[in-house]
Amino acid sequence: MKVEIIIAGFGGQGVLSMGKILAYSGLMDDKEVTWMPSYGPEQRGGTANVTVILSDDKISSPVLDSYDIVVALNQQSLDKFVPRVKSGGILMYDTSGIHKRPERNDVKVYPINAMEATLEIGNPKAYNMVVMGALLEVMPYKLPMENVVKGLKKSLPERHHNLIPLNEQAIEKGRGLI
Amino acid sequence: MEIQDIIKEENKVYSTPELLDDVHMHYCPGCSHGVIHKLLAEVIHEMGLTERTVGISPVGCAVFAYNYVDVDWVEAAHGRAPAVATAISRLWPENVVFTYQGDGDMAAIGTAETIHAANRGENIVMIFVNNAIYGMTGGQMAPTTLLGQKTATSPYGRRADLNGYPLEITDIMATLRGTCYVTRQSVHTPAAVKKTKAAIKKAFENALAKKGTSVVEVISTCNSGWKMTPVQANEWMAENMFKEYPLGDLKNL
Amino acid sequence: MNDEIRLMKGNEAVAHAAIRYGCDGYFGYPITPQSEVLESLEALMPWETTGMVVLQAESEVAAINMVYGAAASGKAAMTSSSSPGISLKQEGISYMAGAELPALILNVMRGGPGLGTIQPSQADYFQATKGGGHGDYHLIVLAPASVQEMVDFVALGFDLSFKYLTPAMILADGIVGQMMEKVVLPPQRPRRTDDQIREQCPWATTGRKGLRKRNVITSLELESSKMEIINHRLQARYREIEKNEVRWEEINTDDADYLFVAFGSIARICTKAMELAREEGIKVGIVRPITLWPFPDKAIEKAAEGKKGILCVELNAGQMIEDVRLAVHDRIPVCHYGRLGGIIPSPAEIVEELKKMIND
Secondary structure, three states: EEEEEEEEEEEOOOOOHHHHHHHHHHHHHHOEEEEEEOOOOOHHOOEEEEEHHHHHHHOOOOOOOEEEEEEOOOHHHHHHHHHHHHEEEEEEEOOOOOOOOOOOOOOEEEOHHHHHHHHOOOHHHHHHHHHHHHHHHHHOOOOOOOHHHHHHHHHHHHHHHHHHHHHHHHHHHHHOOO | OHHHHHHOOOOOOOOOOEEEEEOOOOOOOOOOOOHHHHHHOOOOOOOOOOOOOOEEEOOHHHHHHHHHHHHHHEEEEOOOOOHHHHHHHHOOOOOOEEEEEEHHHHHHHHHHHHHHHOOOOOEEEEEEEEOOOOOOOEEEEEEOOOEEOOOEOOOOOOOHHHHHOOOOHHHHHHHOOOEEEEEEOOOHHHHHHHHHHHHHHHHHHHOOOOOOEEEEEEOOOHHHHHHOOHHHHHHHHHHHHHHOOOEEEEEEE | OOOOEEEEHHHHHHHHHHHHHOOOOEEEEEOOOHHHHHHHHHHOHHHHHHOOOEEEOOOHOOOOOHHHHHHHHHOOOEEEEEEHHHHHOOOOOOHHHEEEEEEEEEEEEEEOOOOOOOEEEOHHHHHHHHOOOOOOOOOOOEEOOHHHHHHHHHHHHHHHHHHOOOOEEEEEEHHHHHHHEEEEEEOOOOOOOOHHHHOOOOOOOOHHHOOOOOOEEOOOOOHHHHHHHHHHHHHHHHHHHHHHOOOOEEOOOOOEEEEEEOHHHHHHHHHHHHHHHHHHHOEEEEEEEEEEOOOHHHHHHHHHHOEEEEEEEEEEEEEOHHHHHHHHHOOEEEEEOOOOOOOOHHHHHHHHHHHHHHHH
């Protein structure tokens, strides 16, 4: 098993922390993992992306040309990464704010309205976990939920552990979008 | 008294300090460094700190201080003695660490290290030998060179409009909350030597008591650099240097 | 699951590794992309546990001179910075080499020259491997390709620097500093006691306990004949290091027609490129120098035997390639592919460059 994922969006959407929780969940499931961010000022306000690789075997490059799964959370990210989904791969994007839809017939496309689902939960900070729920649902590698919860616990500082039930709720909400 | 009596141990009134090596010093005749070295050696020995003292020597004339005073020494890069002292003092809190710095080291190239070590209140002693000139490199202008003073790089005298003003770094140090004792002394008369020794002792006591940074500035002569005889240099210092750099305690907590 | 297995950024992992090694002191100044080392240490508060001293200095210059002081007194001390900050540290590094002191310096390289960029680079290869500051000296230079190696090289770097009494440098790039990977932390080692340090480092300025002969740490010797002897002693030690401490990794070099030579995280990208190239039937292998100094020249010479060409891939305009050319005596073509200014080449780009080389 090896799955190569890029999550891209605006800084502030929780892209990097979603990647971290995903990577930690993989680690809790005994996988090899890498988490490679775009870093620097662009984390604050501009576009941000993170490459997460989960694998049974040692991972070579943390930097990739193409991905099994692209998760795009704004138009720029969608435009940039649509051509880079591997044939037969998965493209997931949030429909809110998207005015130009992707044109790929050789990949599975999952438009989700994560923004709306987050508003239903009532806490904007849960947005990235809604997206992650949807991602976990479509990912061919099935990450057991118990290890996702472990990953959440490891990723969040202890003072935020009271937010874990909210995050679990958001993940379930996200799964329901598929 | 016969010579046999004079040389008896019980009649001894003066001897080389235990920690001052009996070697030829490289300092010019008339230089203040020798006296200050002697005072350091005496204070460290008298306070029983021989086994616990580490000195940091500078770049400048006193670079070879480690050849004369019999304690452990680290020779620092130019101006960096306070940073070197900071680490040793923090990592060996039982030891007493002092820096021995000239005016270029302390107030020009090492200003940042000087100010910040003192501002952190490192438990160190800083001996600052201010002779208003760069001795080692051949008499160039120092940050503490007086206005009008002629040096190799201010051959017509220091001008405020070209070279700025004499930097009174010790006064700046006294304003920092990390310093506990800041004093300005000299070694041109026996009375002054006694006072300087008392000041160095107090500084070492402060370091032992973990009271913060102590600064002992010693206004000194550089008769070679000033192109004077030792006697002329002492007179010139008293007449000109003390006006710009008045002696006495600037801070004593 | 073993609690010692964690997901960490390379920079954060270095902080943990330093504490666990029993490092006595860390002195640093913030600069992107390595500030997480100091941030993590301040958050971990090792002075409460192992007694390790952590200090944010007023400058990189002060920080390296604090390391110099700590090392002079026999303590295991380190600093970290990124390219512009490492330039500032060169004075102190040269003094430590001259005074024969052990210390560990981490450079998480960013693009230059000047203030440059905060994105990854390997453009400080020359500076790290050829001396860096003034005078004839070398650092032991380790190039990590993973977060785990960031951890492992802290201990290795300290051990080697104490063994040979010369500073060691971990030459990482922004990729390995900023990415997170699985990492296994070593068990906590106790810091050496002051008495152990006195015994292990009889040269150190620890105070003249027992009224022993005084110790002086200096790099100054005005008499040329003596200074030459000191230089010869340093050079003899460098030859010893070259003999004993060369480290490298080879992947699929046996059946290869071509070789990639790359260090640090770029070697990982080359591994992916190798997989892609082999899928297309191009047999390429990899030599990854782990010690950049001493350089694995004999290993590269041997691996290059019978090969048709070498592609050096670096995040610079061509630095390590000079050592590779020397290693193979220009017997086979050695080409370079470098991206500059913080751009990271993708595996496919590297394959394209390989094809260009083959076709030329």
